[in-house]
Amino acid sequence: MPQKLGQHFLTNASVLERIAVAVCPAGEDLAIEIGPGRGALTEKLLRRAARVVAIEIDATLVEHLRIRFAGEPRLEIVHADVLATDLAQWGRAPIAGNLPYYITSPILAKAVRLDVPRIVFLIQKEVAERLIAQPGHREYGYLTLQTALFAGTRLLFEVKPGSFRPPPQVDSAVVLLTPHTRDLGVGDREGFLRFLSQCFRQKRKTLRNNLAGIYGKEVIDPWPEAGLRAEQIALEQFAEMYQRLPKPGTDGTFSSFPKRGTDGTVSSVSRSFER
Ligand code: SAM
Numbered sequence: 001m002p003q004k005l006g007q008h009f010l011t012n013a014s015v016l017e018r019i020a021v022a023v024c025p026a027g028e029d030l031a032i033e034i035g036p037g038r039g040a041l042t043e044k045l046l047r048r049a050a051r052v053v054a055i056e057i058d059a060t061l062v063e064h065l066r067i068r069f070a071g072e073p074r075l076e077i078v079h080a081d082v083l084a085t086d087l088a089q090w091g092r093a094p095i096a097g098n099l100p101y102y103i104t105s106p107i108l109a110k111a112v113r114l115d116v117p118r119i120v121f122l123i124q125k126e127v128a129e130r131l132i133a134q135p136g137h138r139e140y141g142y143l144t145l146q147t148a149l150f151a152g153t154r155l156l157f158e159v160k161p162g163s164f165r166p167p168p169q170v171d172s173a174v175v176l177l178t179p180h181t182r183d184l185g186v187g188d189r190e191g192f193l194r195f196l197s198q199c200f201r202q203k204r205k206t207l208r209n210n211l212a213g214i215y216g217k218e219v220i221d222p223w224p225e226a227g228l229r230a231e232q233i234a235l236e237q238f239a240e241m242y243q244r245l246p247k248p249g250t251d252g253t254f255s256s257f258p259k260r261g262t263d264g265t266v267s268s269v270s271r272s273f274e275r
Contacts, residue, residue, distance in 0.1 A: 005058055006100025009037050010122070012163035015174075020044035022120045022156055022176055023096040032090060034082045034097030034107060039065050041098060046074060053090050055082045082107060087114055098122040101168070105143060112150035112179055119151070119177040128155050128173035135234050142200045148235050149189055151177040184239035195242050199230040207233075215245060 010016055019041060023031055028049040036042045036054035038061065045052045055078045056062050062079040069075045078085065083106055087095065094117050099107055104123050108131075111119050126139075131153045133139035147153055156174040161167035186192040201210045208217075208226040220226050225233060225241060233241075 004102070006035075006102050007037060007058070008098075008101075008164040008166060008168045010040055010098050010159075010163060011165050012159070015159055015163050016041055016044050018157065019096060019098075019120055019122060019174055020048050022174065023094050023118070024048035028094055030090060030093040032087060032093050032095045034095065035100055036065060036077070037061055037098070039068050041096065042069070042075065045096060046072065050074065051076070053078060053093075055080055055085055057081050083110065087111070092116055095119045096121070101127075101170075108143070108147060108177075112147055112177055114179060116179060119179070120156070120174060121177070122159060122172055122174050124168075125158060125171040125173040128175050131155075131175060135232055137231075140231050141203065142197055145196050145235050145238065146193055147177070149184075149193065151179045153177050184236060186239050186242050192239065192242050195245070196230075196238060199233075199238065203231060204229065219246065 023045065030051045030053065031045045031049035033042055033045060033052060033054040036056050039054075042052060042054050042065070051074045053076045054065065056065065057080065059079065062077055065075075065077050069077070083103060087110065092115055095111055095114070096119075097107070099121050101124050104121075104127050108121070108123075108127075111121075127143070130139040130141060130143050131147050132155055133141075133144050154176045156176050159172040159174065161169070161171065164172075183189055183192075198214055199207055199210055206227050206229055207223070208220055210230070212220045223241065223244070225237070230238075
C-alpha cells in the first residue's frame with residue numbers, strides 16, 4: 001500500500017462506532033465519507049445513514065470496495081481526488097473521514113466552507129490542538145482562525161496509534177466541526193482571510209512589521225494593536241481591525257493617503273490593496 005496516500009486503516013471497532021455515531025447521531029438520509037480505504041468506517045456509516053457517498057483516490061482500494069460492497073446499492077463509490085471533487089453536489093449531508101494526514105489542511109479548508117450540518121474528522125492530534133487553540137498559545141495561528149471563521153470546533157476524543165494498521169507515528173484525535181454563517185461583520189470572509197494571512201506572514205513579528213508595507217505605516221501605526229504579534233489577538237479583534245481599514249476602490253486599490261511626489265508636490269497614492 002502506498003504510505004504516501006496516508007493509508008493508516010482504522011481497525012479499532014469502538015473508535016469506528018464512536019465516529020459513526022458522531023457523524024449520524026440520529027440517522028441521516030445521506031453521509032459523505034472522504035477516503036473510505038477498505039471500508040471499515042463505511043460499513044458503520046451504512047448502518048446509520050440511508051445512503052453513503054464515499055470518495056477514494058486509490059484505484060486498488062476502489063476495486064476492493066466495489067467487491068466488498070457489491071450487494072449494497074445504498075453505497076456510491078466515487079473514484080476521485082477529494083480536493084478536485086465538488087462536495088456540495090450531493091446536497092446538505094454530514095461529512096466524515098479518517099483523513100489522509102498529508103492533505104488535512106486543504107481538506108479542512110474545503111469542508112468548513114460547505115453548508116453541511118456537521119463534519120467529523122479523525123486527524124493528527126497536533127492539528128486538532130491547532131484548531132481549538134486560544135490566543136497566546138503556541139498552536140494558535142492562521143489555521144485556528146480560518147476554521148473558527150467558518151465553523152465551531154470540538155475535540156471529541158483522542159486515538160492512539162495502536163488503533164490503526166499500520167500504526168502512524170503520531171497521536172490522533174477526532175474533531176467535530178459545525179459550520180456556521182456568522183461573519184463577525186466582516187462581510188467578505190475570503191477578503192478577511194487574506195488580511196489574516198498577512199497578519200501571520202511572519203509569526204514572530206509585530207502587526208506593524210507585517211502590515212505597514214501593505215496598508216501604509218500611516219494606517220497601521222495609530223492602531224493600539226500595532227506593537228502586538230498576531231498570535232496574541234482573538235478572532236473578534238481581528239474582525240474589528242479589518243473593519244477599520246480604509247475601503248479599496250472599485251479597482252482593488254485605494255487612494256486615501258497623501259504622498260509627496262518626486263517633484264515635491266503632495267498627491268494621493270494608489271496602493272494595491274489586497275482585501
Ligand atoms: N477510512 C479508512 C479507515 O479508516 O480505515 C482509510 C483511512 S486512510 C487514513 C486515508 C484514505 O484516504 C486512504 O484510503 C487513501 O487512499 C485515501 N486518500 C488519500 N488521498 C486522497 C484524496 N486526495 N482523495 C480521496 N481519498 C484519498
